[in-house]
C-alpha cells in the first residue's frame with residue numbers, strides 16, 4: 001500500500017520548514033500586538049512592515065496597496081462586496097463575473113444578485129476559457145465591478161486577465177482577479193496586469209493557512225470590510241496575525257525565487273502521469289494543458305463514478321479531489337465542468353490531480369499504476 005501520496009496541491013500545500021522557522025519566534029518571544037505603542041508591539045509591527053514591503057516589491061505594488069486578510073476567501077469576499085457597494089454609491093449596480101469562479105467569489109456575487117445588483121455570468125468555451133469578446137459585449141455604463149479569476153482551481157486553465165482588465169478600465173469599471181490558484185505558478189505584477197484588485201493566499205504556496213493578501217490599487221475606493229480597530233488603514237479591523245503574515249511573505253518570497261525550477265519539475269511529473277494513465281481507454285482531459293497551470297490535471301474516466309474512485313484511492317493512500325475542496329462535501333457536480341459543456345453524469349466521472357514540487361517520479365508512477373488498476377476494477381464491476 002502506498003503511504004500518503006499527495007496529489008491535492010490545489011486544495012492546500014504543506015508548510016515549508018524554513019518558513020515555519022521564520023514564523024516560530026512570533027508565537028513566543030515576539031508575541032506583541034503589532035499596534036501596541038511599546039517595544040514589544042513595535043517588533044511585531046516591524047515584522048509586518050517588512051512582510052508588506054517584500055510582497056509589494058514582488059507584485060509591483062506600493063506597500064500601502066497591500067492588505068493582509070485571513071485568506072483567499074476573505075480577500076475575495078472583500079473585493080466583491082467592497083467593490084460592488086462602493087460602485088453602487090456612484091450609480092453602477094451591474095456586476096460581470098464568470099461561470100467558473102471559486103465559491104468565494106461565486107457565492108458573494110450570488111448574494112449581491114439577491115440584494116438587487118444585476119449580474120452577467122460570462123460563459124466559457126469547451127476548454128474552460130472565458131472569451132474577451134464576451135466581456136466586451138457585456139460591459140455597460142452601469143457596470144461597476146468585473147471579477148475574473150486568473151487561473152481556475154479545478155482545471156488550471158488561465159484566463160486573459162490583461163486584456164479583460166484593459167477593457168474594464170476603458171469602461172470605468174473596477175477589475176478584480178482572484179489569483180489564489182495562479183500565484184504559486186505565475187509571477188504576478190499588478191502593473192503589467194492592469195488590475196485594480198488581486199487576491200492570493202499563503203497556504204497554496206507552502207505558507208500558513210488562514211492568511212491572505214488583497215492588493216487594492218491606490219486611489220481605488222472600496223468599502224470597509226471588517227469594522228472595529230483601525231488596522232489595515234482603517235479598512236479591515238482586527239489584531240494582525242503576525243506569525244502568519246511573516247510566514248506568508250517568506251513563503252511567497254521563496255515561491256517566486258524557486259518558481260521556474262519548480263514549474264519545470266511539476267510539468268515533467270504531470271506529463272509523465274498523463275502518459276501513464278493515457279494507456280487506459282476512455283480517458284478525457286478537461287481544460288487546456290497548453291494554456292494551463294503546470295500543476296493541475298482534470299481527468300474524466302468514462303464509466304467510473306468519481307466518488308467511488310476517490311474512496312478507493314484514499315484507501316490505498318492516494319489523496320485526490322473531485323474539484324474544489326470547498327465544495328467536496330456536496331454531491332453536486334462541478335459548476336466549472338458544467339459551464340464547459342459536460343453533462344451532470346459526465347461531470348461526476350471527473351477527478352482533479354494536482355501535483356507539487358515535492359512529489360517524486362516514484363510517486364507519479366505508483367499513483368498512475370493505482371489509478372489504472374482502480375479504474376479497471378470499477379469498470380469491471
Ligand SMILES: *Cc1c(COP(=O)(O)O)cnc(C)c1O
Nearest residue numbers: 071072073102104153180181201
Ligand atoms: C483556495 C482558493 C480560494 C480560497 O482561499 P482560502 O485561503 O482557502 O480561503 C479562493 N480562490 C481560489 C481560486 C482558490 O484556489
